[in-house]
Amino acid sequence: MVEIKNNMAGAITKKDLNAAFRRSCITQAAWNYERMHGLGFCYEMIPAIKRIYPAGPERAAALKRHNEFMNSNPYMEAPILGVTIAMEEKRAQGAPIDDAAIDGVKVGMMGPLAGVGDPIFWGTLRPVLAAFGASLAATKSIMGPIIFFVAWNVIRLGFRYWGVHFGYQQGTNIVNNLKGNLLQKLTEGASILGLFIMGVLVPRWTTMKFPMVVSRVTTNGKTTVTTLNDIFNELLPGLMPLLLTFLVMWLLKRKVNAIWIIFGLFIVGILGYGIGLFGI
Amino acid sequence: MNAFQAILVLIVAFIAGCGSVLDEAQFHRPLVACTLIGLVLGHLSTGLVLGSSLELIALGWMNVGAAMAPDAALASVISAVMVINSGLSVKEGIAIAIPLAVAGQVLTILVRTITAFFEHQADKFAENDNPRGIEFLQLTGLVLQGLRIAIPTALVLLVSPKVVQQGLEAVPKVITNGLAVAGGFIVVVGYAMVINMMATRYLMPFFFLGFLLAAVSQLNLIALGLMGLCIAIVYIQLAPKYHNGGHGGSDKAGKTEDLDDELEKELDDF
Numbered sequence: 408m409v410e411i412k413n414n415m416a417g418a419i420t421k422k423d424l425n426a427a428f429r430r431s432c433i434t435q436a437a438w439n440y441e442r443m444h445g446l447g448f449c450y451e452m453i454p455a456i457k458r459i460y461p462a463g464p465e466r467a468a469a470l471k472r473h474n475e476f477m478n479s480n481p482y483m484e485a486p487i488l489g490v491t492i493a494m495e496e497k498r499a500q501g502a503p504i505d506d507a508a509i510d511g512v513k514v515g516m517m518g519p520l521a522g523v524g525d526p527i528f529w530g531t532l533r534p535v536l537a538a539f540g541a542s543l544a545a546t547k548s549i550m551g552p553i554i555f556f557v558a559w560n561v562i563r564l565g566f567r568y569w570g571v572h573f574g575y576q577q578g579t580n581i582v583n584n585l586k587g588n589l590l591q592k593l594t595e596g597a598s599i600l601g602l603f604i605m606g607v608l609v610p611r612w613t614t615m616k617f618p619m620v621v622s623r624v625t626t627n628g629k630t631t632v633t634t635l636n637d638i639f640n641e642l643l644p645g646l647m648p649l650l651l652t653f654l655v656m657w658l659l660k661r662k663v664n665a666i667w668i669i670f671g672l673f674i675v676g677i678l679g680y681g682i683g684l685f686g687i
Numbered sequence: 688m689n690a691f692q693a694i695l696v697l698i699v700a701f702i703a704g705c706g707s708v709l710d711e712a713q714f715h716r717p718l719v720a721c722t723l724i725g726l727v728l729g730h731l732s733t734g735l736v737l738g739s740s741l742e743l744i745a746l747g748w749m750n751v752g753a754a755m756a757p758d759a760a761l762a763s764v765i766s767a768v769m770v771i772n773s774g775l776s777v778k779e780g781i782a783i784a785i786p787l788a789v790a791g792q793v794l795t796i797l798v799r800t801i802t803a804f805f806e807h808q809a810d811k812f813a814e815n816d817n818p819r820g821i822e823f824l825q826l827t828g829l830v831l832q833g834l835r836i837a838i839p840t841a842l843v844l845l846v847s848p849k850v851v852q853q854g855l856e857a858v859p860k861v862i863t864n865g866l867a868v869a870g871g872f873i874v875v876v877g878y879a880m881v882i883n884m885m886a887t888r889y890l891m892p893f894f895f896l897g898f899l900l901a902a903v904s905q906l907n908l909i910a911l912g913l914m915g916l917c918i919a920i921v922y923i924q925l926a927p928k929y930h931n932g933g934h935g936g937s938d939k940a941g942k943t944e945d946l947d948d949e950l951e952k953e954l955d956d957f
Contacts, residue, residue, distance in 0.1 A: 437828030522908025606897025614871030676869025
């Protein structure tokens with residue numbers, strides 16, 4: 408069976424990787440509150456999926472598998488994309504990689520790589536180039552915007568192109584060198600890393616502020632104001648985002664549609680801000 | 688301004704709207720968008736000066752992690768059109784850019800909620816093995832984001848700047864701020880889906896470990912990621928089921944999994 412499968416599964420070509428690179432340039436087009444870059448990631452995977460699987464139920468399953476939650480720095484998603492393509496290819500050629508391994512690798516990489524990419528691209532490179540461009544533009548020089556635009560895009564496209572190819576190479580190397588129960592270990596290790604990272608992201612990437620004043624104590628002319636925020640932080644920082652995450656997980660398990668949860672949270676946000684519970 | 692120029696302005700607005708969500712080529716940044724509006728309206732130097740000032744204000748507007756920045760696209764395009772076309776001073780243009788950035792953010796929140804429906808349609812396309820459909824949804828999402836800037840720009844071209852200012856003031860603060868507040872925590876929906884998908888009960892301690900380390904320490908994401916990696920490696924090295932030297936080690940692991948399944952079943956029933 409594996410032999411036959413081997414013949415049916417197409418090998419990824421350089422052309423496919425270049426197609427993935429081109430598509431990765433609009434990864435955030437359908438950014439949404441449910442799965443963020445989920446649809447975009449699936450869109451990027453399509454050329455590779457088409458190459459690997461013939462039309463049919465296997466291809467449908469692959470499409471479904473990659474239309475899941477995804478969020479990272481958009482440029483750092485390029486190496487993740489390369490690794491994922493390599494794993495899909497080897498899986499189709501018979502390597503016993505299961506869904507959990509691919510999900511785990513994706514989720515395990517997206518947080519830390521965002522932690523690398525965000526400060527480099529958004530925090531450093533763009534402000535430096537933009538401030539330089541703006542200083543030239545202030546003297547009415549057209550070179551300001553041109554330098555900013557060209558320099559940024561050369562770096563961005565270069566990194567993206569390199570990232571997809573590098574990720575694919577590394578992913579292939581890793582999978583090829585796996586023997587015995589190493590794959591099972593990789594799967595479990597990836598799940599552990601993925602869950603660990605989700606635990607990290609809950610307090611770090613969620614913003615909930617409770618500026619409501621609970622008590623105002625004046626001693627010796629000094630006023631100490633205690634807000635709800637202070638109380639929650641004394642209990643455990645990030646506790647509220649964690650509880651909210653559990654609530655949403657529970658609702659999802661009850662088959663409540665994610666879109667209704669999103670609408671519900673918008674209403675909670677507006678009402679909560681209205682009564683002064685939440686703050687910006 | 689003639690009809691040809693108006694069309695060019697709308698094209699620039701559309702591209703800036705796409706750029707704002709993509710955050711790739713940076714067509715949405717004031718330095719680029721204001722310059723382009725100045726170029727097509729024949730007032731390049733005004734566009735450059737306004738773009739330069741706005742760019743410096745917007746230097747810190749960035750999409751870090753799951754947070755969303757104020758919308759530079761609507762701010763740049765409309766304030767540039769109003770400065771060049773309606774006789775506002777550059778200073779007034781900068782003043783109006785800030786509420787425009789907030790209005791743009793509200794509009795993008797709206798579109799990014801609509802595209803959540805696309806995910807469900809994409810699931811259906813995926814089930815029917817229809818990659819074309821998924822591609823169509825992705826590109827439609829981009830078009831919506833372009834129209835998000837192009838349509839308000841068209842309205843501004845048709846009405847006087849006073850109406851725009853009044854319109855911006857008419858949106859109650861409780862709505863705009865409330866949406867921004869919700870935007871801060873709505874991201875947990877995505878996390879919850881991933882956790883539900885990946886979590887087996889015996890691995891959940893790793894989730895809590897990550898949570899605790901991130902909540903109480905100042906370690907950055909890279910350090911936390913490497914710690915997670917070390918923890919995963921140590922677990923794999925120590926887990927009894929990988930030690931086939933054999934005193935029923937794998938049996939034990941099998942039992943844990945059985946127990947885990949049972950627990951999950953019970954919880955689901957509950």
